[in-house]
Amino acid sequence: MHVTAKKLVMSGMFLAVSMICMMLGSVIQTNTLFLLAAASYFVGIVLRECGGKLGVAFYVAAILLGWMLVPEKLYVGSYAAMGLYILLEDRLWDFLGKKETLSNRRTWFFFGKWLIFNLIYLSSLAGMHALIFDSETSWLFRIGVWAAGQVLFFLYDRAYGYVQEQVWGKIRGRILG
Known part of the structure; x- marks a missing residue:
């Protein structure tokens, strides 16, 4: 199979898995954040394996398809924010590498x-x-929400690094052949 076609097929498979994760997040309420994070990690995988243009196309397609398929639109917004973070982080990595x-x-x-x-x-x-x-929410509570977000940032970023290095690093050869 031609390399470009192989990348496109891989992106389509990952898009399907991302949609499954987003829809399962609507069904399994206790694992919503975990499943949305798992779905957003595919944005980073496609970015690294297929390049920036296909990665951005994957991200946009996932948001549009999620908007049509996922019943909870707030989850699509959360996925979009997580995916945007990964997209911008990857661009930052490329920028600092130069x-x-x-x-x-x-x-x-x-x-x-x-x-x-x-x-x-x-x-x-x-x-x-x-x-x-x-x-009437107090500023102390709002600062607490911001602080909780910082903890989530640290956990999400570490988990993404682990998925990229360990999990994807081990199964990459089997999927890409």
């Missing part, structure tokens, strides 16, 4: 990831303010 004169690239990479996450997270909180917070 900056050979920059010292402490790992520190800059972590700070950049943290900044990307907080821009997405805080804009999501601001956009859904009426759904999440009451008009």
Whole structure:
């Protein structure tokens, strides 16, 4: 099979698995966040294996297909935020990789990831303010929600790194042949 066709087929399979994870998140309520995170990890896999253009196309297709298929539209929005984080993190990795004169690239990479996450997270909180917070919600509670998001960022980022290095690294050869 031609290499381009193989990448397209692989992306289609991963899109199907992402949709299954998103739909299962609507069915199995206790594992929603885990399943949405698992679905978003495929954005990173397609980005790394197939390149930026196909990765962005995969991301957009997953959002559009999710909007049509998944009954809980809020889950599609959560998936979109998680996928956007992975998409921007990958672009940041490529950008910093080209900056050979920059010292402490790992520190800059972590700070950049943290900044990307907080821009997405805080804009999501601001956009859904009426759904999440009451008009009389104290600032202490809002700071607590922000702090909980920082813990989730750390866990999500570590889990994504583990999936890319360990899980995908081990099964990559079997899938790509």
